[in-house]
Every structure is written in C-alpha cells, then in structure tokens.
Amino acid sequence: MSEPVLSVRNLRLDIPIGAGTLHAVRGIDFDLDRGETLCIVGESGSGKSLTSLAIMDLLGKRIERKADKLVFDGTDLTKAGARKMRALRGDRMAMIFQEPMTSLNPAYTIGDQLMEALLLHRKVGKAEARRRAVELLEKVGITGAERRLSQYPHQLSGGLRQRVMIAMALMCEPELIIADEPTTALDVTIQAQILRLLVDLTREMNVAMILITHDLGVVARVADKVAVMYAGELVEAGTAKKVFDAPMHPYTRGLLRCIPVPGKTERGSELGSIPGIVPSLVGEVSGCVFRTRCEEATEACRGEIPFRESADGRHNFRCVHEAGRRAGVEEPA
Amino acid sequence: MLNFILKRLGLAVLVALTVSAISFSLLFMAGDPAAALAGEQATDVDIEAIRRLYGFDRPMIVQYWEWLSRALQGDFGESYYFRLPVADLIMERLSITMTLGVCGISFALLTAVPLGVVAAIRPNSLIDRFALFLSVMGQAMPSFWFGLMMIVVFSIQLNWLPPSGTKTWVHFIMPTIVLGYYAMPAIMRLTRAGMLDVLGSDYIRTARAKGAGEGRVLFKHALRNAIIPVVSLAAVQMGFMLGGSIVVESIFALHGAGYLAWESIGRNDLPTVQALILVFSMFYIVFTFLSDVLNAWLDPRIRVA
Ligand SMILES: Nc1ncnc2c1ncn2[C@@H]1O[C@H](COP(=O)(O)OP(=O)(O)OP(=O)(O)O)[C@@H](O)[C@H]1O
Ligand code: SF4
Ligand SMILES: [Mg+2]
Numbered sequence: 001m002s003e004p005v006l007s008v009r010n011l012r013l014d015i016p017i018g019a020g021t022l023h024a025v026r027g028i029d030f031d032l033d034r035g036e037t038l039c040i041v042g043e044s045g046s047g048k049s050l051t052s053l054a055i056m057d058l059l060g061k062r063i064e065r066k067a068d069k070l071v072f073d074g075t076d077l078t079k080a081g082a083r084k085m086r087a088l089r090g091d092r093m094a095m096i097f098q099e100p101m102t103s104l105n106p107a108y109t110i111g112d113q114l115m116e117a118l119l120l121h122r123k124v125g126k127a128e129a130r131r132r133a134v135e136l137l138e139k140v141g142i143t144g145a146e147r148r149l150s151q152y153p154h155q156l157s158g159g160l161r162q163r164v165m166i167a168m169a170l171m172c173e174p175e176l177i178i179a180d181e182p183t184t185a186l187d188v189t190i191q192a193q194i195l196r197l198l199v200d201l202t203r204e205m206n207v208a209m210i211l212i213t214h215d216l217g218v219v220a221r222v223a224d225k226v227a228v229m230y231a232g233e234l235v236e237a238g239t240a241k242k243v244f245d246a247p248m249h250p251y252t253r254g255l256l257r258c259i260p261v262p263g264k265t266e267r268g269s270e271l272g273s274i275p276g277i278v279p280s281l282v283g284e285v286s287g288c289v290f291r292t293r294c295e296e297a298t299e300a301c302r303g304e305i306p307f308r309e310s311a312d313g314r315h316n317f318r319c320v321h322e323a324g325r326r327a328g329v330e331e332p333a
Numbered sequence: 334m335l336n337f338i339l340k341r342l343g344l345a346v347l348v349a350l351t352v353s354a355i356s357f358s359l360l361f362m363a364g365d366p367a368a369a370l371a372g373e374q375a376t377d378v379d380i381e382a383i384r385r386l387y388g389f390d391r392p393m394i395v396q397y398w399e400w401l402s403r404a405l406q407g408d409f410g411e412s413y414y415f416r417l418p419v420a421d422l423i424m425e426r427l428s429i430t431m432t433l434g435v436c437g438i439s440f441a442l443l444t445a446v447p448l449g450v451v452a453a454i455r456p457n458s459l460i461d462r463f464a465l466f467l468s469v470m471g472q473a474m475p476s477f478w479f480g481l482m483m484i485v486v487f488s489i490q491l492n493w494l495p496p497s498g499t500k501t502w503v504h505f506i507m508p509t510i511v512l513g514y515y516a517m518p519a520i521m522r523l524t525r526a527g528m529l530d531v532l533g534s535d536y537i538r539t540a541r542a543k544g545a546g547e548g549r550v551l552f553k554h555a556l557r558n559a560i561i562p563v564v565s566l567a568a569v570q571m572g573f574m575l576g577g578s579i580v581v582e583s584i585f586a587l588h589g590a591g592y593l594a595w596e597s598i599g600r601n602d603l604p605t606v607q608a609l610i611l612v613f614s615m616f617y618i619v620f621t622f623l624s625d626v627l628n629a630w631l632d633p634r635i636r637v638a
Contacts, residue, residue, distance in 0.1 A: 058541055090544035097542075102535040106634055107557045117543045152633040167541070 004031040005175050005208045006055070013050050013232075016058070017064065020282040024054035024063075025232045026052050028314070029226070029307070034175070035206040037199070038143040039219040039240070039254070042229030048212045051229070052178045055210075056095055057085045073175050091121040094169035096198075098162035098178040100186070104153035110137075110164055111149030119173040134168035140197060158188040166198055170205065177202060195222070206277045216255065218242060228252045231278045231289040238315030248308075248324040250296045288320065298325050334636050335627055345622040351406070352614040356607050357397050370413065409608035411488065414600045419608045427588035427612075430582070433508055434575045440513030441520055442567055449524025449563075450556065451533060464525070468518035475491055480511045480584035481522060486523030497586035508585045512578060516570040523566055561631045565624035572620030576613030 004146060006034065013025035025047040032038050040048050050250050055070070057077065059068075068078040073092055097103045104113060112134065115129035124132075130149065137145035140163040153161060164184060169177050179198060183191040199222050204208045213219060219226060223240040226251065236249040247253045279289055287302040288294070288301070300320045311317045360366050367384035368375070375383075384390050388399075403410070409419035452461040487507065488496035498504045531537065534556055540554040575590075582591035590609060597605040629635040 004384075013578070056542060058538060086544045086546060088544070089542055095542040097539065098536060099535050103539045103557070105536040105540065105554055120544050151638055154634045155637065165539075168539075 005073045006032040009065040015062040036224045038225040040225035047232040048227040091172045093176045094174045098181040140167045236317040242315040341625045357612040410604040414602040426590045437511040437512035441516040445517045445520035449521045452525045453528030471518040531555045531559045565628040568624030572617040575616040
C-alpha cells in the first residue's frame with residue numbers, strides 16, 4: 001500500500017489563556033489515504049475546527065501546535081516553515097469553511113478570487129487562469145459561468161457562494177480538501193445538493209477529504225473513515241463500517257443510540273445528547289475526560305487511559321475497559 | 334448607483350438652500366444693517382436713505398431671492414470695508430486656503446493610515462501605544478495652543494521655520510502639521526479599528542488558506558476593505574478643514590479665506606462674512622456629497638446593487 005496522504009500522530013494544541021493553559025486538543029491520531037473521506041464528529045467545542053486549522057497551519061501565533069508526526073504528502077509539516085506552508089496551502093491542501101456568506105472577499109469579483117488561487121501557485125497567464133475558473137464553475141454546477149466571473153459575492157446566494165468556495169478549493173487540484181461543516185449555514189433544502197457535489201467531485205478527482213459534520217446521516221453515507229472527538233481527544237477512530245457496526249467507546253455508543261444505518265438513516269439526525277458536563281481543560285488534564293458523563297466509569301478511569309488499537313490498526317479507541325464496557329456487565333437486550 | 338447619487342445630490346441641495354437662508358438672515362440678526370452701514374454719527378434720515386438705497390426696506394423674501402440669484406451668479410455684493418466685489422476678494426484668498434487644506438489632509442492621511450495599519454497588525458505593541466498617545470494628544474490639544482507652541486519652539490527658539498507668511502513652501506510646513514494633526518486621530522483610529530475588524534474576518538482566513546502571503550493578505554485583501562470608511566471620513570474632514578482653517582490661518586498669518594473671515598468679523602464687514610459662511614458651508618456640503626459617492630464607488634455592495 002502506498003504512503004497515506006496525511007498522517008497524524010499525537011497532535012496537541014495548547015492555548016495560553018490568562019493564568020493557565022487550555023489544552024484544547026490532546027492526542028489525535030489518524031491516517032488518510034489518497035481519495036479517502038474521513039469524517040470527524042463530536043460535540044461543539046470538541047476541537048474539530050482547531051484540528052483542521054492545525055493541519056493547514058492557520059491557527060495564528062497564539063496557539064501552540066505539537067505533534068509526534070504530522071506528515072502531508074511526503075512533507076513533514078512540523079518542520080515546514082511559513083514559506084513552505086504557503087506553497088502547500090491552496091495548492092496541495094485546500095479548505096472550505098462553514099460560512100459562505102462571509103468567506104469571500106466583498107471587494108473583489110468571483111473571477112478575481114478564483115483566479116487568484118491558481119495564479120498564486122502556477123506560472124500561468126490571466127487568460128489561462130480565467131479559462132480554468134470557468135471550467136471549475138461549470139464543474140460545480142454554476143450556469144452562465146462566464147458572466148459570474150464579473151459578479152461580486154453579494155450578488156450570489158449562500159448556496160452559490162459555497163459552490164464558488166468548492167471551485168476555488170479545486171483550482172489547483174489539491175491532494176486534500178478540508179471541509180469544516182460546509183453545509184451547516186445553508187438552507188436545509190440545498191444542504192444535500194452541496195454535499196453531494198463535494199463528495200462526487202472529490203471522488204472523481206481522487207482528492208482526499210476531511211469532512212467535519214454534526215450530521216450522522218451524512219457520515220453514514222459518505223465516510224470511508226470516522227474519527228470521534230470528545231473534549232479535545234480522539235476517543236474512537238476506524239473505518240466507517242467498523243465504527244457504525246461495532247462502536248467501542250461509550251461516547252460513540254451514546255452518539256449512535258439511535259443507530260444510523262446507511263440508506264435508512266434520516267438526514268439531519270443530530271448527535272445524540274448525553275447528560276452531564278465537560279470538565280475544564282485548563283491546566284493538567286488527567287484520566288478520562290468522559291468519566292463525568294460515562295455510564296461505564298470506574299475508579300480506574302481517573303488514571304492512565306490506554307489507546308487500544310486493533311490488530312490491523314483499522315479500529316482504535318481510548319478506554320480503560322478492553323471492550324469499552326465494564327467486565328461482567330452484559331449488553332442490555 | 335445613479336439612483337443613489339441622485340438621492341444624495343437632492344439632499345445636498347436641500348442642505349445648501351437651508352444654509353443659504355441662514356447665512357442670508359445673518360445680515361439682519363446682527364442688528365439693523367442700514368444703521369451699521371451709515372456709521373455712528375448718522376442721523377435717522379441718513380439711515381433711512383441708506384435703507385432705501387440698499388433696498389433693506391423691501392420684504393425679506395424678495396431680498397433673499399434677489400441675494401440668492403445674484404450669489405448663484407457669483408455676485409456676493411460689495412465689501413463694506415474694501416469697497417471691492419466680495420467674490421473677487423474671496424477668490425484671491427481661496428488658493429491659499431485650498432493649498433493648506435490639501436497639504437493638511439495629505440499629511441493627516443500619510444501619517445494616520447500607516448500608523449493605523451501597523452497598530453492593527455500589532456495590537457498592544459509599543460507602536461500601537463505610541464499611536465494611541467499621538468491620537469489622544471491630537472484630540473486634547475487645541476489647534477491654537479499647538480500652533481503657538483510650534484512657533485515658540487521652531488521659529489523663536491530654534492529659528493528653523495518662519496512663523497508666518499506664505500512666500501515659500503517652507504512657510505506652509507507648520508500650518509500643515511497643525512491643521513493635519515487635527516484630522517489625524519479620527520483617521521488613525523478608524524483605520525486601526527477597520528483593519529482589526531477585517532483581519533479577523535472569514536475572508537482573510539480564506540485568503541490565507543489559498544496560500545496568499547502576508548503582504549498580499551494585508552494590502553490586497555484587508556486594507557482594500559478597511560479603507561472604504563476612511564476615504565469617506567477623509568473627504569468629510571477635508572470639507573471641515575477648508576472651512577475650519579480660520580484658527581490656523583490666523584495663528585500663522587496666512588492670508589487665506591479663513592484669515593479674511595476673521596478680519597471681516599472684526600470689521601463688521603457683513604457681506605464678506607455672509608459670503609464666506611456660505612462658501613465654507615458649500616465646501617462642507619460638497620465634500621460630504623463626494624464622500625458618499627466615493628464610498629459607493631469603492632464598495633461594490635453599494636455600487637453594484
Ligand atoms: N483562539 C482561541 N482561544 C481560546 N480558546 C479557543 C480558541 N479557539 C478555540 N478555542 C476553544 O477550543 C475548543 C475547541 O474549539 P473548536 O472550534 O475546535 O470546536 P469545534 O469542535 O469545531 O466546535 P463546533 O462544532 O462548535 O464548530 C473550544 O472550547 C473553544 O472555546
Ligand atoms: S475510560 Fe472510563 S470514563 Fe472513559 S470512556 Fe472508558 S469507561 Fe468511560
Ligand atoms: Mg467548528
């Protein structure tokens with residue numbers, strides 16, 4: 001098997017706040033192969049956006065990024081400087097954000113902004129960039145592409161703007177696209193269209209995708225791999241089939257209580273709600289962060305929590321219990 | 334866009350009419366103009382004769398109409414003091430005021446915008462504090478005091494710059510700084526606030542995600558948006574400066590329109606004062622209108638409806 005396009009080991013993000021340090025992300029591990037789709041799920045505030053911005057190196061100076069391994073397409077991102085990262089961003093890796101209404105610059109035309117993505121990275125002329133922009137606008141299903149080039153973002157609807165963002169991300173044919181809740185801000189009626197478009201295009205162009213979403217129905221339909229995050233930790237990760245068929249971590253089981261089945265799951269089923277509060281992540285974090293809400297919690301959950309990897313490494317989770325349940329407690333019928 | 338401009342233009346004309354009515358009535362608010370013209374030793378008969386001669390006995394509305402239609406043709410009457418057409422008097426002085434205004438706003442923009450941008454890139458840094466200090470000083474110091482201090486230091490003690498006059502460009506240095514410094518704080522703070530706001534926006538993150546370099550992000554993507562309100566503020570300030578240079582012109586004895594206004598008030602030269610008030614107000618109205626048009630032209634959300 002070829003090298004994964006993205007390989008992440010023990011990614012940690014620390015944010016200095018006032019007196020202490022917020023350990024916002026503590027230990028993310030996954031591999032993403034070419035053309036594969038990884039869905040990251042987890043409650044609001046679990047660190048999904050931070051993780052994706054960390055990969056793009058878009059966090060800003062205040063947030064400290066550490067990782068045992070962060071390799072993208074043969075480049076060690078932990079050692080890459082600002083210039084190298086700039087060369088990768090928009091070219092080899094691209095990002096689509098949640099807010100199409102504010103993600104495009106109001107002062108420039110759609111054409112300017114699309115062409116810029118290509119002109120920054122390729123030695124091509126304006127005419128060539130323009131041709132490519134038209135081609136991609138057509139690819140994302142925008143009619144009258146020529147005419148759209150001279151329009152400003154405020155003249156387009158939210159759905160159209162998100163199509164433009166997708167076209168922009170694809171301008172340089174990247175290896176990886178990160179889409180952070182790309183449809184959350186859109187009208188419910190067009191969410192499915194935009195998602196379908198994104199999935200179809202990444203498949204067609206063999207682009208790997210990290211899709212952050214709250215919609216388990218979407219995950220069930222499009223994910224090759226799933227990563228479940230809780231309070232800044234990766235609590236479970238594996239192929240979509242394994243995670244859906246046999247969720248190991250108590251939190252994942254909580255999420256899937258009304259288990260989504262591919263094809264049968266209703267669109268828009270939100271993450272199941274589990275009572276309890278998330279502990280503070282400021283200062284030293286020890287033990288399992290889920291223990292305040294976990295049905296399976298025991299004394300041991302205050303100590304070191306092992307990350308359990310399956311033999312083939314295709315289904316891993318973080319829990320003191322070998323099978324994610326207290327020994328001797330039978331699964332309720 | 335055209336619709337927008339027409340609306341603003343209509344508004345500007347209405348304001349101009351109101352101002353003209355006020356400045357016309359000034360002549361009568363200051364007391365009996367005929368008595369003022371006739372002088373202290375005049376008898377009632379003399380005053381009555383002058384009243385009839387100048388037409389002060391006719392209904393107010395008729396006088397206003399006559400005055401306005403003449404003013405529109407550039408005829409503001411004759412100065413009581415110089416016995417010369419007011420229009421010629423003002424035209425002669427206006428070039429100095431305009432030069433000072435253009436220099437002042439340029440000085441303000443050239444210092445305030447770069448300072449505001451740097452302060453926004455490095456909030457709470459030394460340079461940000463320095464910019465804040467400058468802007469607080471600029472607001473706290475009255476122009477006349479600042480001007481006098483400059484004269485004391487640079488003309489009297491160091492003998493570097495001439496304290497008054499308009500002969501060479503060197504004469505304009507201190508007036509430019511004093512006048513420009515008056516407009517600087519607002520421009521600086523609007524630039525800083527605008528840049529801070531824009532730099533935190535989603536489309537700046539998008540530009541970075543595309544692989545744009547810092548310079549490109551700052552100047553092409555951020556400043557282009559942050560500068561829109563600054564340009565219109567500067568246009569309004571320019572209108573203020575042309576009308577508000579009275580203090581600066583008096584301190585540095587620049588014989589511009591502002592200085593003329595100051596002199597004319599002292600001499601009770603009502604037609605000149607009246608005309609100057611109208612001219613200064615027109616500057617203000619014209620530049621406010623220009624500011625609206627510039628704003629619309631720079632912002633595609635207004636330009637392309
Ligand atoms: N710049 C920052 N300064 C301080 N705290 C931050 C910063 N950015 C994120 N956080 C905190 O880090 C945690 C993770 O944020 P993140 O945006 O990654 O969550 P998320 O999983 O994307 O949530 P959502 O589903 O709401 O988008 C949150 O608790 C958030 O408050
Ligand atoms: S470690 Fe303990 S608290 Fe954490 S998920 Fe497992 S059983 Fe629950
Ligand atoms: Mg998020």
